[in-house]
Amino acid sequence: MKELLAESSNVGYPAGMEATPAVQACIPTAGRRERKKQRTREALVDSAFRLFAEKGFEATTVEEIADAVDVSSRTFFRYFASKEDVLLTFQDEQFGAMKEAFAARPADEPVITALRRASVSILRACEDGAFGFDPERFGCIRQLMESSPAVFGSSLEHGQRKHAEMTRLVAERMGVDPVTDMRPHVVAAVVNGVFHTAFELLGSGAVRAERFSDALSELLLTLEGGINFPAAAAASPASAD
Template structure:
């Protein structure tokens, strides 16, 4: 990648003030997220306040709300990053791959990346987010709401892969809904001892295997061995 020279300001050489402001805003935003997850890990999601997050970065609560609508919004930045990475991974899947297989491999791949710390993901933050979501009804509700809002984006991505129009074809809507349900079922499975899952990636893979096998139970082929 070739670096480009900074845009000159009419008053003289050097970076444009707008560029400096944007970089400062981005640093503040990242600092708030870092501080929030440190506090979440120490005190839990419900035990952490917006004021404590702001104080940790030495800014006011008013400044916090310039960046985030709530502490749920901060926590869900990780889910936002997961969603963006999954869409990118889905786009990169071979065009001739069946749609559910392509989504399965994209979703499982991102789950593995989160667990291993690949693709820029922080595995400690991932583990913290999983614990927070399981322990906090408020954050779980926020997570479900976030997934619901992203469903339309996922539906369009799936429709594009299928070469169809979601305005006239129900199938991409059904696939997108099934994908979101499978992911949440997998997350729930981690807290169910009898199911025996220790990693999200394994639970997600098993959930997609059930979808691919079919849900019209009873059926000999509808349950993974």
């Protein structure tokens, strides 16, 4: 271990030169500082989700989240821009995992099919607590999305901000330039809308699913089949050509 620290302390120095003792002493200190910051951040997230589940999103204040960790509100704002941001960081983790899963799908798989399989696999991991995801946090977000217009609105806005990244990923799979081809933009916009529609329809008679991952799968399967549905009048003999 000492050898590794010694090697890392000399990175960036010319051959034959070594970092000063003062610089070497700072290296383990910096590591401890980062670990402490990570622990504080995770404690704030735990505190926030616990209070959201107990009191609801609107009734929970930043001060309460910070007090539960024995830090100041000022410390909270070093890590998060708002209490909504705590929820959105979890969604960022989901999005990052989904991007990796999407990129790993077979190269010849159609876009919507690849998105459905990648997204559903990650959401089921969130629901089941696989791959390091916390199912209680995921369940809390789902409940808040259903009960809090503020949370639903923030999530919708957050998804729209990721439109450019989703468009880029879709364009890469299609092998087209999104500057001159509108289709990746359409796919990204529609799929983003489907995610939020799944939340709205979950538990309704419109979808048969009980889990969000199953609701999303059902909606994306419908999208795969094509949504240029025939009009009711098309079935009428009077309307035939």
